[in-house]
Amino acid sequence: xxxxxxxxxxxxxxxxxxxxxxxxxxxxxxxxxxxxxxxxxxxxxxxxxxxxxxxxxxxxxxxxxxxxxxxxxxxxxxxxxxxxxxxxxxxxxxxxxxxxxxxxxxxxxxxxxxxxxxxxxxxxxxxxxxxxxxxxxxxxxxxxxxxxxxxxxxxxxxxxxxxxxxxxxxxxxxxxxxxxxxxxxxxxxxxxxxxxxxxxxxxxxxxxxxxxxxxxxxxxxxxxxxxxxxxxxxxxxxxxxxxxxxxxxxxxxxxxxxxxxxxxxxxxxxxxxxxxxxxxxxxxxxxxxxxxxxxxxxxxxxxxxxxxxxxxxxxxxxxxxxxxxxxxxx
Amino acid sequence: xxxxxxxxxxxxxxxxxxxxxxxxxxxxxxxxxxxxxxxxxxxxxxxxxxxxxxxxxxxxxxxxxxxxxxxxxxxxxxxxxxxxxxxxxxxxxxxxxxxxxxxxxxxxxxxxxxxxxxxxxxxxxxxxxxxxxxxxxxxxxxxxxxxxxxxxxxxxxxxxxxxxxxxxxxxxxxxxxxxxxxxxxxxxxxxxxxxxxxxxxxxxxxxxxxxxxxxxxxxxxxxxxxxxxxxxxxxxxxxxxxxxxxxxxxxxxxxxxxxxxxxxxxxxxxxxxxxxxxxxxxxxxxxxxxxxxxxxxxxxxxxxxxxxxxxxxxxxxxxxxxxxxxxxxxxxxxxxxxxxx
Amino acid sequence: xxxxxxxxxxxxxxxxxxxxxxxxxxxxxxxxxxxxxxxxxxxxxxxxxxxxxxxxxxxxxxxxxxxxxxxxxxxxxxxxxxxxxxxxxxxxxxxxxxxxxxxxxxxxxxxxxxxxxxxxxxxxxxxxxxxxxxxxxxxxxxxxxxxxxxxxxxxxxxxxxxxxxxxxxxxxxxxxxxxxxxxxxxxxxxxxxxxxxxxxxxxxxxxxxxxxxxxxxxxxxxxxxxxxxxxxxxxxxxxxxxxxxxxxxxxxxxxxxxxxxxxxxxxxxxxxxxxxxxxxxxxxxxxxxxxxxxxxxxxxxxxxxxxx
Numbered sequence: 002x003x004x005x006x007x008x009x010x011x012x013x014x015x016x017x018x019x020x021x022x023x024x025x026x027x028x029x030x031x032x033x034x035x036x037x038x039x040x041x042x043x044x045x046x047x048x049x050x051x052x053x054x055x056x057x058x059x060x061x062x063x064x065x066x067x068x069x070x071x072x073x074x075x076x077x078x079x080x081x082x083x084x085x086x087x088x089x090x091x092x093x094x095x096x097x098x099x100x101x102x103x104x105x106x107x108x109x110x111x112x113x114x115x116x117x118x119x120x121x122x123x124x125x126x127x128x129x130x131x132x133x134x135x136x137x138x139x140x141x142x143x144x145x146x147x148x149x150x151x152x153x154x155x156x157x158x159x160x161x162x163x164x165x166x167x168x169x170x171x172x173x174x175x176x177x178x179x180x181x182x183x184x185x186x187x188x189x190x191x192x193x194x195x196x197x198x199x200x201x202x203x204x205x206x207x208x209x210x211x212x213x214x215x216x217x218x219x220x221x222x223x224x225x226x227x228x229x230x231x232x233x234x235x236x237x238x239x240x241x242x243x244x245x246x247x248x249x250x251x252x253x254x255x256x257x258x259x260x261x262x263x264x265x266x267x268x269x270x271x272x273x274x275x276x277x278x279x280x281x282x283x284x285x286x287x288x289x290x291x292x293x294x295x296x297x298x299x300x301x302x303x304x305x306x307x308x309x310x311x312x313x314x315x316x317x318x319x320x321x322x323x324x325x326x327x328x329x330x331x
Numbered sequence: 332x333x334x335x336x337x338x339x340x341x342x343x344x345x346x347x348x349x350x351x352x353x354x355x356x357x358x359x360x361x362x363x364x365x366x367x368x369x370x371x372x373x374x375x376x377x378x379x380x381x382x383x384x385x386x387x388x389x390x391x392x393x394x395x396x397x398x399x400x401x402x403x404x405x406x407x408x409x410x411x412x413x414x415x416x417x418x419x420x421x422x423x424x425x426x427x428x429x430x431x432x433x434x435x436x437x438x439x440x441x442x443x444x445x446x447x448x449x450x451x452x453x454x455x456x457x458x459x460x461x462x463x464x465x466x467x468x469x470x471x472x473x474x475x476x477x478x479x480x481x482x483x484x485x486x487x488x489x490x491x492x493x494x495x496x497x498x499x500x501x502x503x504x505x506x507x508x509x510x511x512x513x514x515x516x517x518x519x520x521x522x523x524x525x526x527x528x529x530x531x532x533x534x535x536x537x538x539x540x541x542x543x544x545x546x547x548x549x550x551x552x553x554x555x556x557x558x559x560x561x562x563x564x565x566x567x568x569x570x571x572x573x574x575x576x577x578x579x580x581x582x583x584x585x586x587x588x589x590x591x592x593x594x595x596x597x598x599x600x601x602x603x604x605x606x607x608x609x610x611x612x613x614x615x616x617x618x619x620x621x622x623x624x625x626x627x628x629x630x631x632x633x634x635x636x637x638x639x640x641x642x643x644x645x646x647x648x649x650x651x652x653x654x655x656x657x658x659x660x661x662x663x664x665x666x667x668x669x670x671x672x
Numbered sequence: 673x674x675x676x677x678x679x680x681x682x683x684x685x686x687x688x689x690x691x692x693x694x695x696x697x698x699x700x701x702x703x704x705x706x707x708x709x710x711x712x713x714x715x716x717x718x719x720x721x722x723x724x725x726x727x728x729x730x731x732x733x734x735x736x737x738x739x740x741x742x743x744x745x746x747x748x749x750x751x752x753x754x755x756x757x758x759x760x761x762x763x764x765x766x767x768x769x770x771x772x773x774x775x776x777x778x779x780x781x782x783x784x785x786x787x788x789x790x791x792x793x794x795x796x797x798x799x800x801x802x803x804x805x806x807x808x809x810x811x812x813x814x815x816x817x818x819x820x821x822x823x824x825x826x827x828x829x830x831x832x833x834x835x836x837x838x839x840x841x842x843x844x845x846x847x848x849x850x851x852x853x854x855x856x857x858x859x860x861x862x863x864x865x866x867x868x869x870x871x872x873x874x875x876x877x878x879x880x881x882x883x884x885x886x887x888x889x890x891x892x893x894x895x896x897x898x899x900x901x902x903x904x905x906x907x908x909x910x911x912x913x914x915x916x917x918x919x920x921x922x923x924x925x926x927x928x929x930x931x932x933x934x935x936x937x938x939x940x941x942x943x944x945x946x947x948x949x950x951x952x953x954x955x956x957x958x959x960x961x962x963x964x965x966x967x968x969x970x971x972x973x974x975x976x977x978x979x980x
Binding site (some may be wrong): 016043044065080161164165192193195196197198201219220221222224225226245246249259260261262264265266267268272274275276277278279281 | 522
Binding site for chain 2 (some may be wrong): 726874
């Protein structure tokens with residue numbers, strides 16, 4: 002069975018006033034059917050931009066997709082999302098690939114009711130008439146755990162709390178039973194107890210609908226509880242790709258090691274100093290021909306400054322873009 | 332050897348009055364902080380956690396008298412700040428400072444970094460001229476920034492560096508106490524570690540006490556000696572770090588600790604989570620009795636009627652909780668393994 | 673090996689000192705991006721130059737009459753004379769000289785008028801915002817009232833009461849334009865007062881005057897400078913308007929408005945009498961507008977974050 006999404010060498014740049022921002026510098030990965038892939042990175046790593054590039058959600062100037070392909074294997078066959086014209090990609094969005102945005106406060110249209118925003122998707126992609134769409138929307142609101150769904154159908158976003166709004170966003174994303182759901186930091190703006198509710202809802206929906214998911218986040222704790230596989234991104238590139246257990250037990254790339262070391266943990270009682278990675282991410286407007294992490298890497302050696310490392314196998318199903326570690330592994 | 336604590340807060344309350352209704356006649360009372368009491372010893376870090384609307388930031392500001400408390404007392408070295416005159420308070424401000432949440436908005440964009448750091452010294456007339464410049468150099472080095480950057484402007488620095496600038500400024504007058512209001516929430520993970528390490532080093536070197544306000548429970552656990560948990564304007568639990576996390580008594584604390592994700596996949600799969608139903612109510616309209624009762628898994632009749640006192644546990648010294656069933660909770664706790672993690 | 677950053681931050685952008693050359697280059701780049709700004713600056717410089725060096729630039733005194741050479745068209749037309757490149761008016765006065773001297777009045781009135789308006793308006797607006805409460809209402813009520821009056825009528829009324837003189841025109845503009853400055857200042861001060869860095873200053877123990885002068889005022893510079901540019905542009909038109917109905921400076925002083933008024937009678941037969949002052953007004957006003965636009969763009973912090 003082919004993977005449901007194959008992304009190869011995606012390159013996205015922003016042509017801004019002060020220069021060209023190299024947001025995504027050659028990203029390659031696959032999404033298997035039914036799996037949950039987490040993409041982890043800090044701000045500026047390119048994780049959101051890559052997903053938005055795939056779905057044509059970036060305003061086109063200043064963004065420009067300068068290379069790569071994103072093959073979506075649906076029941077209708079394989080199609081390269083990056084080559085689709087505007088009206089076709091908007092058919093895919095919301096219909097066969099759902100997207101959950103980060104901040105429900107700004108991602109929901111404030112002047113449309115919650116019901117209208119869900120039915121918009123239903124009528125457009127499934128061709129339901131307004132009666133059917135309304136009924137299905139109310140069912141969806143109930144599915145995502147919103148109490149009194151008939152009443153809430155006519156509510157405006159400002160009348161709902163942050164957690165409720167995010168549930169509405171989830172409802173919109175899954176309304177047309179998509180094959181893939183991409184969630185871009187959906188719980189970052191929420192309190193931790195509400196986050197737990199949303200994650201639990203998500204897991205239930207995932208089990209019920211068998212949907213393949215890409216979850217973008219900076220929270221390595223969240224990833225441990227949600228993902229099957231993890232990609233770690235830095236400076237627009239993938240630094241490490243591994244199954245979730247392997248990533249936490251046996252991190253290879255020095256960046257991943259540093260990131261995990263910087264986390265305070267609830268489950269241990271040690272009073273060690275947090276590992277801090279000295280320095281800051283590189284300036285994305287300056288193109289570089291060496292490993293972007295070299296400045297901050299404790300293991301950088303001469304080759305790291307000459308070439309850009311590609312993702313290389315370290316172990317079975319575990320790859321890292323690092324010259325220092327790729328010698329190891331079995 | 333009971334010396335007076337550096338900070339003593341008694342029944343601190345801050346209500347905000349929001350005019351509503353026609354012509355703003357009626358007032359909605361938002362009980363942001365409702366009768367909170369705690370101490371902070373010299374050189375210790377008290378962590379304060381809670382979710383949005385719990386009143387932790389307001390508490391921090393009220394302690395420093397940036398919001399005038401509606402009632403209650405705040406003692407700094409036995410001096411009552413709530414009754415101090417404006418001038419007395421102003422002079423005392425050299426002893427306590429604040430580090431703010433948003434490193435992008437907390438530094439005046441038109442002032443150079445050196446001027447920002449020196450400002451508290453200039454305001455209080457403590458130093459001037461070359462002595463002042465030397466102190467600025469010293470402070471920049473203390474927080475790990477190159478002193479040659481003193482003439483640069485905030486927008487030329489990254490978030491983590493700006494936060495260091497704010498810390499340097501707070502330290503300039505050699506305070507005994509710093510309130511850190513979510514100092515790392517706006518920063519990336521790897522930078523958070525840098526700033527937290529710096530704060531800990533500074534505490535070791537200078538003996539400053541911190542009130543560390545944050546919503547990231549793991550970070551609060553890491554940096555604090557004692558931890559207080561806030562919910563809807565009330566303090567629901569206070570204990571040493573070990574006691575709070577090994578034996579959380581208050582049902583809210585238990586659900587909070589169970590909700591925090593842990594970067595350990597095998598553990599995450601095993602964990603029992605206590606998932607609260609419903610949403611936190613608004614502080615403008617708090618529930619009767621115990622403010623947590625609508626969402627509490629063990630609530631009974633009494634919880635609706637009577638607010639529980641914030642009382643010390645008989646069995647564990649220094650551990651306080653506001654729950655009618657605190658004592659029975661701890662009996663269960665000590666005999667069973669904690670199912671949370 | 674690439675530039676290894678310092679231990680304390682991989683910001684290779686931060687060198688030790690910003691040299692003057694770097695700053696000048698930065699401003700240059702800002703100008704180049706927004707070329708209309710260059711036009712605005714050039715126009716502005718040209719008008720100031722004309723006003724300041726009027727004596728040296730003109731061949732004739734603006735009041736010199738020469739009835740034998742009256743109503744001459746510009747030099748390139750039939751009947752024109754090369755000594756009077758832009759022609760002469762009905763009293764034989766050289767148009768070019770009057771135009772250049774007229775710049776003095778237009779610039780003087782609009783500059784000083786704008787400065788006075790800013791001084792009054794900023795004071796009122798800042799006080800209203802900073803003190804708040806009843807004082808705020810007390811100050812802003814008349815301000816809003818004046819703003820709601822039809823502007824030109826109000827100006828005409830005040831002018832007819834005060835009488836015609838250069839000083840009076842400046843005062844009139846100063847007073848009648850202060851409400852807009854008050855409104856803008858009040859809005860900005862309210863916004864800045866709530867910002868985190870002001871809270872930080874107060875928590876460090878700053879007294880109210882320090883907060884106002886050192887923290888709030890410098891952050892007002894951007895919007896105020898922009899507003900002043902636009903107001904100058906507007907006042908040039910207003911002066912023309914006043915002059916047109918005879919309420920500007922006395923006719924002994926050449927102003928573009930007066931020139932328009934005098935030329936009105938001859939518009940059918942000698943359109944040049946009104947065309948030149950009209951073009952001068954448009955030229956200057958346009959220049960100030962472009963300058964104001966550019967200033968507004970560069971004071972936007974997103975633009976200023978540009979790398980050196």
